[in-house]
Amino acid sequence: MRKIQYIAVHCTAGSQRQTIADLQAEFKRKGWKNPGYHYVIALDGKITQLLDEEKISNGVKGFNSVSVNVAYIGGIDAAGKATDNRTDAQKKSLRQLLGMLKKKYPEAVIQGHRDFSPDTNGNGKVDPWERIKECPCFDAKTEYADL
C-alpha cells in the first residue's frame, strides 16, 4: 500500500462547463499516462474517480508518490482569473470525500496545491503545467482543519 502523506486539493483551472471527458483529453494532450487527479467533483456534486488510489496521479510535482489528488471543476472566471466558484453541491461533496479520505489515511495532511509551494513545484522551478498558482483558489488547510 502507498504511504499517503498528503490529500491535495485542486481546482481544474478550467471552465465550469468542462466535462470529465474534456479533462481526460487535456491530460492526454499533455502526454500524461495517468490523470492529474484521483477524484474530480462536477458542478452538481457528482464525484468521479479517475484513478485507483494505489496508483500515482499528476497533481503536485515532487509529491505525487505520497499524495491523493482531489479536484473540483472550475476555479477560474471568464477572464481566466483565479476565483473560488465552487457550487454548494461541490462544497458538500468535497467535504464528504475529504472526510472519507482522512479517515482512510489519518496521518495525511489535507492542503491545497498552493500550500506545497506557492509559485513552484517544490524544486524551485515554476511548473509549466500549472496554469494558476492560486490552486485551489481557497484556503483548504483552514476550511478542512476540522476533518
Ligand SMILES: [Zn+2]
Ligand atoms: Zn492544482
